[in-house]
Amino acid sequence: KNEVEQSPQNLTAQEGEFITINCSYSVGISALHWLQQHPGGGIVSLFMLSSGKKKHGRLIATINIQEKHSSLHITASHPRDSAVYICAVPSGGSNYKLTFGKGTLLTVNP
Amino acid sequence: DSGVTQTPKHLITATGQRVTLRCSPRSGDLSVYWYQQSLDQGLQFLIQYYNGEERAKGNILERFSAQQFPDLHSELNLSSLELGDSALYFCASGKAVQGTQYFGPGTRLTVL
Numbered sequence: 001k002n003e004v005e006q007s008p009q010n011l012t013a014q015e016g017e018f019i020t021i022n023c024s025y026s027v028g029i030s031a032l033h034w035l036q037q038h039p040g041g042g043i044v045s046l047f048m049l050s051s052g053k054k055k056h057g058r059l060i061a062t063i064n065i066q067e068k069h070s071s072l073h074i075t076a077s078h079p080r081d082s083a084v085y086i087c088a089v090p091s092g093g094s095n096y097k098l099t100f101g102k103g104t105l106l107t108v109n110p
Numbered sequence: 111d112s113g114v115t116q117t118p119k120h121l122i123t124a125t126g127q128r129v130t131l132r133c134s135p136r137s138g139d140l141s142v143y144w145y146q147q148s149l150d151q152g153l154q155f156l157i158q159y160y161n162g163e164e165r166a167k168g169n170i171l172e173r174f175s176a177q178q179f180p181d182l183h184s185e186l187n188l189s190s191l192e193l194g195d196s197a198l199y200f201c202a203s204g205k206a207v208q209g210t211q212y213f214g215p216g217t218r219l220t221v222l
Contacts, residue, residue, distance in 0.1 A: 033211070041198060043213035044112070086153065090208075097168050100153040 002027040002091040006101035013108050019074040021104045023087035032070050033088040033098065034061050046072070046085075077108045113137065114203050114214035122220045128189040131217045135182055135203030141165075142184040143204070143211060144176055148197040159184055160207050191221045 003026040013019055023032070031050040037043045047054050047061040049070070054061050058077075063070040074081055084103040091099035113136035123129055135142050144156040146169075155168035159178035170176075173191075178184040188195060198218050202211035 031208075035213075041216055041218075043200060043202075043216075045202075045210050045212060048210050088153075097155050097158075097166050099155070102152050 002029065002089050002099050004087060004089055004099055004101040006085075006087055006104050008104060009102065010105045011107070013077050013106070015078055015108055015110050017077050017108075019077050019081070019106065019108075021072045021085050021106070023070045023072070023101055025068050025070075025087075025089045027089075027091070028065070028068065029089045031090070032063055034070075034072050035086040035088060035100075037084040037086060037103070039083065043086075074106075077106075079108045079110050082106055082108050112212040112214065114201060114212050116199075116201050116214035116217050118217060119215065120218050120220075122222065123191060124222055125191055125193060127191050127221075128187065129191065129219065131186040131188070131199050131201075131219075133184045133186070133201030133203075133214055135184070135201075136212055139203035139205050139212070140182065141204040141207060141209075141211075142178055142182070143202040144170075144184070144186050145200040145202065146197045147200065147216075148194075153200075156186070165207060188219070193221050195219065196221045 005024045034046040058075045060073040086103040088098040088100045115134045117132045140161045143158045147153045156170040158166040176186045198216045200216045202213045204211045
Protein backbone atom coordinates (compact mmCIF):
# COMPACT_ATOMS: atom_id res chain seq x y z
CA LYS A 1 0.00 0.00 0.00
CA ASN A 2 1.23 3.48 -0.82
CA GLU A 3 1.56 5.72 2.21
CA VAL A 4 0.85 9.38 1.53
CA GLU A 5 2.02 12.17 3.81
CA GLN A 6 1.02 15.79 3.39
CA SER A 7 2.46 18.80 5.10
CA PRO A 8 1.55 21.06 6.65
CA GLN A 9 -1.80 19.87 8.01
CA ASN A 10 -2.95 23.46 8.49
CA LEU A 11 -1.70 26.63 6.87
CA THR A 12 -2.78 30.21 7.45
CA ALA A 13 -1.56 32.92 5.10
CA GLN A 14 -2.15 36.57 4.32
CA GLU A 15 -3.57 37.53 0.96
CA GLY A 16 -0.81 37.82 -1.61
CA GLU A 17 1.56 35.33 0.00
CA PHE A 18 3.22 32.47 -1.87
CA ILE A 19 1.94 29.10 -0.62
CA THR A 20 3.61 25.70 -0.77
CA ILE A 21 1.96 22.40 0.17
CA ASN A 22 3.98 19.21 0.14
CA CYS A 23 3.13 15.59 -0.55
CA SER A 24 5.38 12.56 -0.11
CA TYR A 25 4.59 8.96 -0.97
CA SER A 26 6.29 5.66 -0.28
CA VAL A 27 5.94 3.62 -3.48
CA GLY A 28 6.84 4.59 -7.04
CA ILE A 29 3.88 5.75 -9.09
CA SER A 30 2.81 6.58 -12.63
CA ALA A 31 0.98 9.80 -11.80
CA LEU A 32 -0.09 11.93 -8.85
CA HIS A 33 -3.31 13.89 -8.42
CA TRP A 34 -3.91 17.17 -6.63
CA LEU A 35 -7.49 17.92 -5.58
CA GLN A 36 -9.16 20.92 -3.99
CA GLN A 37 -12.10 20.53 -1.62
CA HIS A 38 -14.14 23.64 -0.96
CA PRO A 39 -15.69 24.42 2.43
CA GLY A 40 -19.06 23.31 1.04
CA GLY A 41 -17.61 19.86 0.31
CA GLY A 42 -17.26 19.93 -3.46
CA ILE A 43 -14.08 18.40 -4.91
CA VAL A 44 -12.25 19.73 -7.95
CA SER A 45 -9.42 17.93 -9.68
CA LEU A 46 -6.57 20.44 -10.06
CA PHE A 47 -3.75 18.45 -11.63
CA MET A 48 -2.70 15.00 -12.67
CA LEU A 49 1.04 14.86 -13.30
CA SER A 50 3.62 12.19 -13.88
CA SER A 51 6.76 14.30 -14.30
CA GLY A 52 8.09 17.82 -14.18
CA LYS A 53 5.77 20.73 -13.67
CA LYS A 54 2.26 21.85 -14.60
CA LYS A 55 0.77 25.32 -14.31
CA HIS A 56 -2.81 26.47 -14.32
CA GLY A 57 -3.38 30.12 -13.55
CA ARG A 58 -1.83 30.87 -10.16
CA LEU A 59 -1.41 27.19 -9.34
CA ILE A 60 1.77 25.27 -10.04
CA ALA A 61 2.35 21.59 -9.33
CA THR A 62 5.74 19.90 -9.43
CA ILE A 63 6.77 16.31 -8.98
CA ASN A 64 10.10 14.61 -8.38
CA ILE A 65 9.64 10.93 -9.17
CA GLN A 66 13.06 9.92 -7.80
CA GLU A 67 12.43 11.69 -4.49
CA LYS A 68 8.79 10.50 -4.37
CA HIS A 69 7.69 14.03 -3.63
CA SER A 70 5.31 16.59 -5.08
CA SER A 71 4.57 20.21 -4.25
CA LEU A 72 1.60 22.42 -4.95
CA HIS A 73 2.34 26.15 -5.09
CA ILE A 74 -0.13 29.01 -5.10
CA THR A 75 1.19 32.39 -6.17
CA ALA A 76 -0.44 35.65 -5.04
CA SER A 77 -2.85 33.78 -2.75
CA HIS A 78 -6.41 35.05 -2.36
CA PRO A 79 -9.12 34.35 0.23
CA ARG A 80 -11.02 32.32 -2.39
CA ASP A 81 -8.10 29.87 -2.38
CA SER A 82 -9.14 28.86 1.14
CA ALA A 83 -9.90 25.15 0.91
CA VAL A 84 -8.52 21.72 1.72
CA TYR A 85 -5.87 20.54 -0.75
CA ILE A 86 -5.49 16.79 -1.11
CA CYS A 87 -2.92 14.77 -2.96
CA ALA A 88 -3.65 11.24 -4.16
CA VAL A 89 -1.53 8.47 -5.63
CA PRO A 90 -2.25 5.07 -7.15
CA SER A 91 -2.02 2.21 -4.70
CA GLY A 92 -2.54 -1.50 -4.27
CA GLY A 93 -0.74 -2.40 -7.48
CA SER A 94 -3.34 -0.65 -9.59
CA ASN A 95 -3.27 2.72 -11.31
CA TYR A 96 -6.99 2.99 -10.72
CA LYS A 97 -7.13 2.76 -6.95
CA LEU A 98 -6.19 6.07 -5.42
CA THR A 99 -4.90 6.52 -1.90
CA PHE A 100 -5.46 9.99 -0.50
CA GLY A 101 -3.46 12.14 1.84
CA LYS A 102 -5.22 13.60 4.87
CA GLY A 103 -5.29 17.02 3.23
CA THR A 104 -3.93 20.47 4.01
CA LEU A 105 -6.40 23.06 5.28
CA LEU A 106 -5.43 26.40 3.79
CA THR A 107 -6.92 29.62 5.13
CA VAL A 108 -6.03 32.86 3.35
CA ASN A 109 -6.93 35.99 5.26
CA PRO A 110 -7.65 39.31 3.54
CA ASP B 111 -20.16 22.52 -12.21
CA SER B 112 -18.26 19.34 -13.15
CA GLY B 113 -21.09 17.85 -15.21
CA VAL B 114 -21.36 14.88 -12.85
CA THR B 115 -24.68 14.62 -11.05
CA GLN B 116 -25.45 12.72 -7.88
CA THR B 117 -28.79 12.09 -6.23
CA PRO B 118 -29.94 12.50 -3.59
CA LYS B 119 -27.90 15.33 -2.05
CA HIS B 120 -28.83 14.32 1.47
CA LEU B 121 -30.14 11.07 2.87
CA ILE B 122 -31.14 10.36 6.45
CA THR B 123 -32.00 6.80 7.36
CA ALA B 124 -31.92 4.34 10.22
CA THR B 125 -29.57 1.53 11.10
CA GLY B 126 -30.32 -1.71 9.31
CA GLN B 127 -31.87 0.00 6.30
CA ARG B 128 -30.80 -0.11 2.67
CA VAL B 129 -30.22 2.90 0.39
CA THR B 130 -29.26 3.50 -3.23
CA LEU B 131 -27.08 6.38 -4.36
CA ARG B 132 -27.16 7.37 -8.00
CA CYS B 133 -24.51 8.94 -10.21
CA SER B 134 -24.70 10.23 -13.77
CA PRO B 135 -21.28 10.76 -15.34
CA ARG B 136 -20.29 13.58 -17.69
CA SER B 137 -21.37 13.10 -21.24
CA GLY B 138 -18.86 10.86 -23.01
CA ASP B 139 -17.15 9.59 -19.84
CA LEU B 140 -16.93 5.82 -19.59
CA SER B 141 -15.31 5.51 -16.15
CA VAL B 142 -17.19 5.93 -12.90
CA TYR B 143 -15.49 5.89 -9.49
CA TRP B 144 -17.09 5.80 -6.03
CA TYR B 145 -15.45 7.25 -2.93
CA GLN B 146 -16.39 7.50 0.73
CA GLN B 147 -15.29 10.43 2.88
CA SER B 148 -15.71 10.17 6.63
CA LEU B 149 -14.28 12.36 9.38
CA ASP B 150 -12.02 9.65 10.78
CA GLN B 151 -10.95 7.86 7.58
CA GLY B 152 -10.74 10.71 5.10
CA LEU B 153 -11.30 9.96 1.41
CA GLN B 154 -11.28 6.29 0.48
CA PHE B 155 -11.63 4.65 -2.91
CA LEU B 156 -14.48 2.16 -3.06
CA ILE B 157 -14.85 0.88 -6.60
CA GLN B 158 -14.41 1.76 -10.27
CA TYR B 159 -16.40 0.80 -13.35
CA TYR B 160 -15.39 1.29 -16.95
CA ASN B 161 -17.99 0.93 -19.69
CA GLY B 162 -20.15 -1.32 -17.56
CA GLU B 163 -17.43 -3.55 -16.17
CA GLU B 164 -15.83 -3.49 -12.75
CA ARG B 165 -12.16 -2.45 -13.11
CA ALA B 166 -10.89 -1.96 -9.58
CA LYS B 167 -12.06 -2.57 -6.07
CA GLY B 168 -10.87 -0.75 -2.98
CA ASN B 169 -12.04 -0.71 0.61
CA ILE B 170 -15.65 -1.57 -0.20
CA LEU B 171 -17.54 -3.51 2.44
CA GLU B 172 -19.44 -6.68 1.50
CA ARG B 173 -22.65 -4.89 2.54
CA PHE B 174 -22.03 -2.42 -0.29
CA SER B 175 -22.41 -3.14 -3.97
CA ALA B 176 -22.36 -1.10 -7.14
CA GLN B 177 -23.11 -1.40 -10.81
CA GLN B 178 -22.84 0.63 -13.99
CA PHE B 179 -25.75 0.43 -16.39
CA PRO B 180 -25.70 0.43 -20.23
CA ASP B 181 -26.50 4.16 -20.25
CA LEU B 182 -23.34 4.54 -18.08
CA HIS B 183 -25.05 5.84 -14.97
CA SER B 184 -24.02 4.05 -11.81
CA GLU B 185 -25.65 3.13 -8.53
CA LEU B 186 -24.07 2.38 -5.17
CA ASN B 187 -26.20 0.19 -2.91
CA LEU B 188 -25.57 0.25 0.82
CA SER B 189 -27.37 -2.31 2.95
CA SER B 190 -27.64 -3.26 6.64
CA LEU B 191 -26.55 0.28 7.39
CA GLU B 192 -24.55 1.02 10.50
CA LEU B 193 -23.85 4.30 12.29
CA GLY B 194 -20.31 4.20 10.95
CA ASP B 195 -21.54 4.31 7.37
CA SER B 196 -22.49 7.96 7.86
CA ALA B 197 -20.27 9.84 5.42
CA LEU B 198 -20.10 11.81 2.22
CA TYR B 199 -20.20 9.57 -0.83
CA PHE B 200 -18.67 10.97 -3.98
CA CYS B 201 -18.85 9.71 -7.48
CA ALA B 202 -16.36 10.81 -10.12
CA SER B 203 -16.17 10.17 -13.83
CA GLY B 204 -13.46 10.19 -16.47
CA LYS B 205 -13.04 9.51 -20.15
CA ALA B 206 -10.48 6.75 -19.89
CA VAL B 207 -9.71 3.86 -17.58
CA GLN B 208 -7.29 6.16 -15.76
CA GLY B 209 -6.79 9.87 -15.94
CA THR B 210 -8.33 13.09 -14.71
CA GLN B 211 -11.44 12.52 -12.63
CA TYR B 212 -14.37 14.91 -12.38
CA PHE B 213 -16.18 14.78 -9.07
CA GLY B 214 -19.87 15.05 -8.40
CA PRO B 215 -21.23 17.18 -5.53
CA GLY B 216 -21.58 14.16 -3.26
CA THR B 217 -24.38 12.55 -1.27
CA ARG B 218 -24.34 13.11 2.47
CA LEU B 219 -25.60 9.98 4.20
CA THR B 220 -26.62 10.14 7.84
CA VAL B 221 -27.46 6.89 9.60
CA LEU B 222 -29.35 7.35 12.88
